[in-house]
Every structure is written in structure tokens, then in C-alpha cells.
Amino acid sequence: MSPWRRQGWLPLLALLLGAAGPRSGFETMTPELQAMQRDDAGNPGMLSVLEGEALFAREGCAACHAAAALRGVAARYPAHDAARGGPIDLAGRIAECREQRAGRPPLPRESQPMLALQSFVAHQSRGLPITPDPRLAEARAEGERLFRERRGQLNLSCAQCHETLAGGRLAGANIPEGHPNGYPLYRLEWQALGSLQRRLRGCFTGVRAEPLAPGSPAALALEAYLFGRAAGLPIETPAVRP
Amino acid sequence: MRRALPALVFASVAGLAQAEPVVVGDAIPAPLTAAPGEPARGRAIVADRTRGLCLLCHPAPIPEERFQGNLAPSLAGVGARLTPGQLRLRLVDSRRLNPETLMPAYFSTAGLVGVADAWQGRPILRVEEIEDVVAYLATLRD
Numbered sequence: 001m002s003p004w005r006r007q008g009w010l011p012l013l014a015l016l017l018g019a020a021g022p023r024s025g026f027e028t029m030t031p032e033l034q035a036m037q038r039d040d041a042g043n044p045g046m047l048s049v050l051e052g053e054a055l056f057a058r059e060g061c062a063a064c065h066a067a068a069a070l071r072g073v074a075a076r077y078p079a080h081d082a083a084r085g086g087p088i089d090l091a092g093r094i095a096e097c098r099e100q101r102a103g104r105p106p107l108p109r110e111s112q113p114m115l116a117l118q119s120f121v122a123h124q125s126r127g128l129p130i131t132p133d134p135r136l137a138e139a140r141a142e143g144e145r146l147f148r149e150r151r152g153q154l155n156l157s158c159a160q161c162h163e164t165l166a167g168g169r170l171a172g173a174n175i176p177e178g179h180p181n182g183y184p185l186y187r188l189e190w191q192a193l194g195s196l197q198r199r200l201r202g203c204f205t206g207v208r209a210e211p212l213a214p215g216s217p218a219a220l221a222l223e224a225y226l227f228g229r230a231a232g233l234p235i236e237t238p239a240v241r242p
Numbered sequence: 243m244r245r246a247l248p249a250l251v252f253a254s255v256a257g258l259a260q261a262e263p264v265v266v267g268d269a270i271p272a273p274l275t276a277a278p279g280e281p282a283r284g285r286a287i288v289a290d291r292t293r294g295l296c297l298l299c300h301p302a303p304i305p306e307e308r309f310q311g312n313l314a315p316s317l318a319g320v321g322a323r324l325t326p327g328q329l330r331l332r333l334v335d336s337r338r339l340n341p342e343t344l345m346p347a348y349f350s351t352a353g354l355v356g357v358a359d360a361w362q363g364r365p366i367l368r369v370e371e372i373e374d375v376v377a378y379l380a381t382l383r384d
Contacts, residue, residue, distance in 0.1 A: 151356040153366060154295070154346045165313055165344075171291060171298045172309030209356045 022233050025176035025241060028167070033188075037240040045119065045186035045238025048112075048193045052120025055113055060102045067124060074122035075235050078224045080135035087139045087220045091118055091195065109214055110195055119184045119193065122237035130181060130235065132228045143225025146218060152209030161203075173242070178203075179230040180223065182239025189242065196223065263334055263349075269327030270334060273376075274349075274369045284378025287371055288317070294375065295366070299344065303382065313344065321382040329379045333372055348372060 026034060040046050056062055074090055081088035088096070091109055094117050098104045107114050132140070147158045161170070162178030169175070183196040190198070197214040200222070204211040212219040263270045273279070287294040289304045296302065301310045302317040320329070331338060335347040348366045351357075367375070 149355060151354075153351075153354060153357050153361040153364075155354055156344070156346070160344060169312045171311050205358065208358050208361045210358045 022179055022230050023166075023177050024179055024181055024233050024236065026182070026236060026239065028174050028176055029240075029242065033240055033242060037236070043186065043238060043240060045184070045193050045240065048116045048119040048184065048186075049123045049238055051112075052116035052118070052123075055117055056120055059098065059104055059117075061097070061117075064101065067120075070121050070124040072125055072128055074125040074237065075128040076131050076133055078136065078139075078220060078227060079133045086217065087133075087136050087224045089215075089220060089223050090122060091197075092215060092220075094118055094121060110198065115184050115193055115195060118195070119238050122184070122235060125235040126237060127234050129232045130227055130230050132224075132231050136224045136228070139221045139224040140228045141225075142218075143221040143223070143228070146212075146222050147225055152204070152207035154207040156207045158203065178226070179233055180226045181230050181233045182236040182241065184237065185239035185241055187241045193238065196226075263330075265331060265338060266327070268331060268339060269325060270330040271325075271327035273326075273373055274330070274334075275373045277370075277373075279370075279373030279375070279377030281374070281378040281381050283371075284374035284376070287367070287375050288378060293367075293371075295346070317379065317382055319382060319384050321380040322384065324379075326376050326380050329376045330372065333367075333375060348375075 026037065029037075036042050036044075053067070056065075056067065077090040077093065078087040079093075080086070081093075091114065095106065095109065095114065098117070099106055150157045150160070158178065161175050166175050166177045180196050183199070184193050186193050187199075197219070200219075201211045212222065263274055264272060285304070288296045288302060289307050291297055291307075296317065297304070297307055297310045299311040299314040300317050301312060304310075324332070332345070334349040335352075336343040336345040337347055337350075346366060349369065349372050351363060351365055357363075
């Protein structure tokens with residue numbers, strides 16, 4: 001039976017079985033891809049982590065931060081930023097620290113060095129559960145509104161695919177619950193490591209909607225909501241996805 | 243029940259054989275173009291994941307397309323279950339039957355939010371393409 005027929009009773013059954021709680025996209029991948037992600041020697045994302053480690057030393061981050069002290073940081077971002085009076089995500093924090101404290105010239109948010117630094121920092125939290133910042137309730141509420149709003153020429157919401165239809169098949173792709181716990185990650189379709197923003201752009205353009213500008217208040221709110229609904233899932237950076 | 247859809251609901255009335263699609267009950271009985279739809283062209287639209295997009299959600303008896311979704315009922319036999327008029331309304335705007343439907347409205351831009359510039363103000367299919375798809379679906383009788 002196809003999932004659209006099961007929609008009625010499936011959530012109820014999950015509730016009764018106590019199976020509630022987020023499921024990482026890792027769970028629904030093929031055993032081959034899971035093995036590729038688990039094996040550091042075979043996980044292509046590890047190259048970026050190593051590149052990030054080298055940059056961390058070369059760009060002077062190590063002068064102020066011991067890598068070990070960054071453990072847990074990625075699991076609690078996006079975080080409240082007093083100066084901005086709102087959320088800042090890990091990419092934004094790294095860029096800020098890099099420019100203001102390490103005195104480096106700005107780089108585009110999704111340039112390879114920035115992705116590598118972010119991979120290295122997030123990798124320090126691999127295996128730790130996401131613990132959302134309680135001060136971001138307002139941003140998360142706005143993010144949830146965006147998550148549930150139907151958009152684009154195809155008039156679909158994130159929630160329709162990633163809540164109601166998760167587990168179903170969209171043409172050849174399994175629809176995951178849409179969690180942000182593996183980024184930056186190596187995606188086979190990209191043949192590259194990419195950011196959460198890149199993944200979200202794909203979902204926006206898939207429904208023929210205008211993507212949110214990275215770093216904009218709306219994008220940060222959506223990101224804060226995604227991490228909120230993924231509370232408890234372990235950070236997987238660098239994950240592998242189809 | 244005989245209701246006319248509000249004119250603004252339909253994105254493009256150019257090429258229509260009538261002023262605007264007229265909904266009768268759960269159908270749009272009258273074709274939207276003077277020239278009849280062409281089933282072979284309709285099949286190509288349904289099979290094309292960047293034009294019809296149908297196979298993202300629906301399985302269909304199009305064996306050469308291996309990757310078909312399972313989010314919606316199979317289109318096999320749909321021509322026996324529904325009349326051409328009923329098929330036409332489901333394509334033009336399924337929200338008329340089920341406001342919560344997952345199925346995109348293929349010939350309406352009403353109520354859309356955040357549409358990317360490249361698709362602004364355009365329905366997913368042109369009126370001739372709607373008729374081609376209806377003609378193809380009507381041939382799916384088993």
C-alpha cells in the first residue's frame with residue numbers, strides 16, 4: 001500500500017508504539033552509504049575536515065581555541081547572539097570570529113575554506129545530541145511558520161514532505177524527515193561537500209520557490225526551527241547523503 | 243450545481259475556446275481549447291519529470307521511467323474511473339475538490355506564495371498541454 005493511503009493511521013500508530021522522536025536521514029540510507037559515512041577512511045567529507053584542521057592552525061584560530069574545547073559547540077547552534085539580538089548560526093559565528101578576532105579578510109559563506117573550517121568545528125561535536133538554545137523560541141516560532149507555509153509554483157510546504165510524507169518516495173528519492181544534523185556533508189549528487197543552505201536551496205527550487213537569502217533573518221529562523229525539531233539527534237558531520 | 247470559477251483564478255486564458263473554464267459539479271466538462279488534445283504528447287508531458295512532474299508523486303503505466311513516486315494513487319486505469327471532465331478539473335485545480343490536496347494546481351496561480359522569478363505568474367502547464375494530458379489520461383482504461 002502506498003504511504004498516501006497510510007497517512008491517516010501511521011502517525012497514530014507511531015504515537016501508540018512510542019516511536020515518536022526525530023529520525024536522522026542516516027537511518028533510511030542504504031547500508032552501503034551508511035558504511036561509507038561510518039568509515040573515516042572512506043568518507044569523502046573527511047577530506048574537508050582535514051583541510052579545516054590545517055586552516056584552523058594556519059589562520060590563527062588555534063592561538064585562542066584548543067580544538068578539544070570546541071567539542072559541543074556545533075550541537076548548540078544556532079545560538080542567541082546578544083549583539084544581534086537574535087540567532088547566529090555556526091557559519092556566521094566562524095565568519096565573525098575569523099574576521100574580527102583572527103583579522104582575516106572576509107570569504108564567501110560557501111567558499112571551500114569556509115566549508116572546511118565549519119566541517120572541522122562541527123566534527124568536534126560528532127555524536128553529541130543537538131541541544132537547542134532556549135533563548136531562540138521566537139525565531140523558532142517564525143521558522144515553524146515558514147516550515148508549514150505552502151510555497152512555490154508547486155505550492156508545497158516543507159512539512160508536507162518532511163512530516164506527512166517522510167518515508168515515502170518522491171520519484172526515485174526516499175523522503176527523509178529533513179534534519180540538519182549532518183552538515184556540512186558530502187552529497188553524492190553534488191559530488192562535493194555542501195552546506196545546509198545549499199541543501200535548502202535544492203528543496204526551495206524543487207518546488208519552484210525563491211530560496212531564502214543565506215544569513216537573512218528568515219533563513220536563520222528556519223535553521224533555528226530545523227535544529228529545534230531535531231533536538232536529541234547526534235551531530236554526524238561530515239555525514240554522507242545520496 | 244453550476245459555478246463559474248472566478249476569472250482571476252486562471253493564469254492565462256489565451257487560447258481558450260471559452261471565456262474561462264466552467265466547473266460543473268466535480269468536473270470541467272468542456273475542453274479548454276478548440277483543437278482536441280493529443281494523447282502521445284500528453285504521455286510525453288506526464289513522463290517528463292521537469293514538465294508534468296506527475297511521476298514525482300504518481301506511479302503510472304510508463305515502464306521506461308523507472309523512478310516513480312508512491313505519494314499518490316496510480317494513474318493506471320484512471321481513464322476508466324474518471325470522465326475527461328473530471329480529469330480536467332483535477333489537473334486545472336485539485337484544490338477545488340480538496341483544499342488540502344498535495345496535488346499542485348496545473349492551471350491556476352491563485353494563492354501561490356514565494357514563487358521563483360522564473361515561474362512568476364505562469365501556471366505549470368499551458369492550456370494546450372492540459373488538453374494533451376487529459377487526452378492521454380482518458381486512454382488509461384486498465
